[in-house]
Amino acid sequence: MREPFDDWTADELLGHFVSYRKQASPSLKKLLPRRDFRLYGVCTRYPRKLARYAKLRPAGTGIYDVRWGARDIRLIVTRQIPQERRNALWLMFSAVRESVRYGVSKYEGRLDEMSSTIGQMLVKYQVGWINIMPYTVEDYRKELERNVLRSLTPERRLEGLSQ
Numbered sequence: 105m106r107e108p109f110d111d112w113t114a115d116e117l118l119g120h121f122v123s124y125r126k127q128a129s130p131s132l133k134k135l136l137p138r139r140d141f142r143l144y145g146v147c148t149r150y151p152r153k154l155a156r157y158a159k160l161r162p163a164g165t166g167i168y169d170v171r172w173g174a175r176d177i178r179l180i181v182t183r184q185i186p187q188e189r190r191n192a193l194w195l196m197f198s199a200v201r202e203s204v205r206y207g208v209s210k211y212e213g214r215l216d217e218m219s220s221t222i223g224q225m226l227v228k229y230q231v232g233w234i235n236i237m238p239y240t241v242e243d244y245r246k247e248l249e250r251n252v253l254r255s256l257t258p259e260r261r262l263e264g265l266s267q
Contacts, residue, residue, distance in 0.1 A: 109147035109179060111157050114172045117143055121175065143177045148199045150181055166194075 107113070121143055129135040145151075154160070160168040166184030170177050182198040185191045187206050195207030253261065 108149065108153055109145050109151040110153035113145065114154060114158075114170070114177060117145060117177060118173060118175060138175075143175055145177050145179045146182060146194075146197065147179065148182050148197065150184070151179065154179075 121141060125135055125138075125141060126132060151160070154170065158170045158172060160170050160179065163169045163178065165186050166181045168179040168181065170179060180194060182194050183200055183203070185194045185198065185203075187195060187203060189210045192207045192210040192212070195203040196211065198204060198207070256264075
């Protein structure tokens with residue numbers, strides 16, 4: 105979340121697009137059509153450095169289209185996205201505490217299966233009223249198992265072995 109979306113980032117995105125298109129295509133001689141792909145960039149702040157090299161055309165609040173080489177990139181500036189339920193996921197990446205909290209409270213996906221990076225980010229923004237796991241789901245399951253075993257008396261543990 106700290107890296108800007110600048111000209112270098114746009115170049116990297118195009119490079120990844122080219123690589124992905126080659127890998128997703130049946131062969132290098134039969135590449136999937138360019139029109140089947142759209143490029144998106146997400147950043148927390150307005151990309152001033154990129155705006156020096158290319159015109160950013162507003163496509164909505166917090167959304168910009170930019171022509172980079174032969175491709176269009178749709179940029180989503182998370183700090184500028186309106187606080188609406190449909191924007192909950194984007195707001196969780198806005199780096200604005202109140203927007204992050206709003207996003208988490210309205211997000212309808214499964215937070216229990218989010219990556220450790222997202223969990224750590226939510227901890228940073230002190231979203232303490234939601235169960236956040238700063239590790240994988242598998243780690244959570246193992247820890248839960250250990251805690252359950254610790255809570256059982258030796259007799260109860262032995263009971264489970266004899267069944």
